[in-house]
Amino acid sequence: MTTDNITYREKGRAVLLTAMMVLSVVAMSAAFVGGAAAVNERYDNPDSPVVSEDTLFQGEDDFVLEGDDFENRPSLEGVSGNAEGELLDLQTSIPESQTPGRYSKGGGSDADYVYVQTARVTDLTVNNLDENEEIISDVDGSSISTDDAGEMEVVVDYNFDKAELLEVVVEDEDGSDITNQVLQDGESDTIDDSGESVLIDLSDEDAGEYTITAQGSENLDFGDAVKTTTVELTTDDDVGLELSDDSATRGDNVQYTVTGGTDGAYHLVVIEESEFRDNLDKENAKGIFRYVDDTNAVGYEEGEFAWAEVEMDGTTAVGSIETQYLDDSSIDIDVYESYTAGDSRTDQIADIVSGDAESVDDVSLDVETGDITIESPDGTYVVGSEIDVNGTATGSDEVAIFARDNSDWELVAENINVDSDDTFEEEDITLSDTEYEGSDVFSLPGTYRFGVIDQSDADEVRNEAGIDEGNFYTIGTSDFNQGTSTSSSLRVVEGDLTAEFVTINGEIAEDVDGDIDVNGAARGEDEVVIAFVDDRGRTYATTATVDSDDYTFDEEDISLGDLSQGTVSAHVLSDGRDETWGNGDIEDMVNWFDTRSSSLSGEQIRSQLADKTVDESASDDRMVTETFRYTDASTTIESIYPKGHEADGINPVSDDGTIIVEGSTNLQPNDNTITVEALDENDESKEINSTDVWDTDGQWTVEVSTDNLDVGSYTIESDDGETTDRADIEIVDEIDTGGEDPGEGDSDDNSDDNSDDNSDDNSDENSDENSDENSDDNSDENSDENSDENSDENSDEDDSTPGFGVGVALVALLGAALVALRRDN
Known part of the structure; x- marks a missing residue:
């Protein structure tokens, strides 16, 4: 490798490192800018532009658009919710009425978009803090003393923290903005993130109501973007x-x-x-x-x-x-x-007792006594009776009942509750027999004072006398009158006894009914004894409860059991005021009937009954006695007559009338039925009718039609299911009513009477007078009266000759003969 080649490689590496460093710086800058945009508000802030997927708020203004997203195309179209189809112009402020929803470029679902929402302050809380800034309690909508108001925080939750700051405003009772005055040192009146708070101090403010408001600091200060609460500052x-x-x-x-x-x-x-x-x-x-x-x-x-x-x-x-x-x-x-x-409450009470605590305020209440009225009893009380005591007691929670004869008031009943409507009532109380001795006053006939007093007033007297609650005590007249009380006169009378046994015509049919009803009244009693004794000495006894409201008793269908037919005595007994049956109780009385000697006659038992009760020495028992016959069923026919022509016995009836059949029975009505038939000579029923209604006298009546009856003889038969009775009657064309029709028979009567009387009695002495008078009078009167009456009333039935009647003609002939004889003489 040459030096040039090495230099070339080194230079390449240097360029690569330089590029990586530049890219790193750019990336870090972009990240920083993005982070700043996430926390900085959009309001008038170029560093926080609106980008795709952001949320804008109704009424928001002064925001910046992101160039790549919306600057070149600020008009958007709604694509979701109620906003669908609506337009949104981002070059102006968001209208306060803009429909919330999603808006995008051109309304496309994949295009850049924003959301529009309503700005809201969702919660505003004012907390009272301790010296360590720990929350003691929330006081928004409540009160706090000036001593405790030095450390307070206003916490706000809201949804538009990306749009603009939130502002906290404090106002006093006059509406003056005192925010800056009450902010704690170093505090701002704005919040830039939801859930943050502003610290305030109201300890130096006057007592009164303070208003705290949270709202957007710029444009979002309306509608749901504003929330207010109050704090009452007290001393x-x-x-x-x-x-x-x-x-x-x-x-x-x-x-x-x-x-x-x-x-x-x-x-x-x-x-x-x-x-x-x-x-x-x-x-x-x-x-x-x-x-x-x-x-x-x-x-x-x-x-x-x-x-x-x-x-x-x-x-x-x-x-x-x-x-x-x-x-x-x-x-x-x-x-x-x-x-x-x-x-400690105990320490506070001790400070008041010692005088170290002072009253901060006091008031006066004027307390007045109430009124009591008595509605029942209203003047009369029957010894031994249960009654309802009631009335009104204004201002009382409970009342007590007292009785007075001639001296102090004596307790009868107490702790009777007074209802919220100021009324009191003690139901079914026996004034003559309560747990307290004062009831003895009302156990004897006479006139006494009945009193009601507020229970608290009675308790004062009892406590002063050192008498335990629940024990008997008395109240002097002066103390009674000074309390909330009232009294009335009460006349106490003995009870009485009335009774009636229900029989039919004085009888009870053994083979059909076999039982009996009794009713009556027994004032002052709880129970009565009902007993029966027949002539052979057989007995039966039972009891009946007396109604506590009206003192009546009504016992139905009392079985007469094994009593023999014949005369039976029925008895109702009460124990009187002393509530003692002779020398025993009510059970003894009933048992006595069951255990009496079987060899005694009815009369002997009745005598012993009287000796044991009403005739017992010092007894005030009462007894009502009636007798009836205990016998077989019986129904008889007593009278038959045409309807409208009441008569005794058996009478004929016209074929166009109605047959009335009357009779008597000893059967109970309603439970039994009496059927009446009209039978022909072959005992075939031609007409029938029935009844189940009659009074206790046993007299019954049945109407039978004659529609299917021809003239002739018939048998009327009654049938009660146990016995029958018959009577024969005649059905005729018409009934002789005894000449009740004044038009019938005038011509015959006048002719006979006048011819005989005048010819015999007046032939010699009154020939002239009779001839003249009879000829004139009879001819005129009879001709006028008979011609009028008979022509009107008897035109169809009259058998007399035309013109003058037969009587008139005979009188005229007699008169002429007498005249002729006179002339011959």
């Missing part, structure tokens, strides 16, 4: 206490609100013991503050005050006071300075 000087009402009826719940506080801080709300009702016990003192809403805990510091710990939710905390345990006067309520979750 203990701004903490206040408010009430929902300035006055309340004792027993009402009153809401209070701690205002102007710091989110998450705690405050104690306190009511001094001097504001309590007299002799209030510890448990009730703990209940003065209710464990509701923002209340964390409630309690009672013995000898000092009742307290509630509330936690601020934002700038407020809500709680509630139970006023039934407070005095009826003006009540002072205090709220104390704040403390954090890390502080």
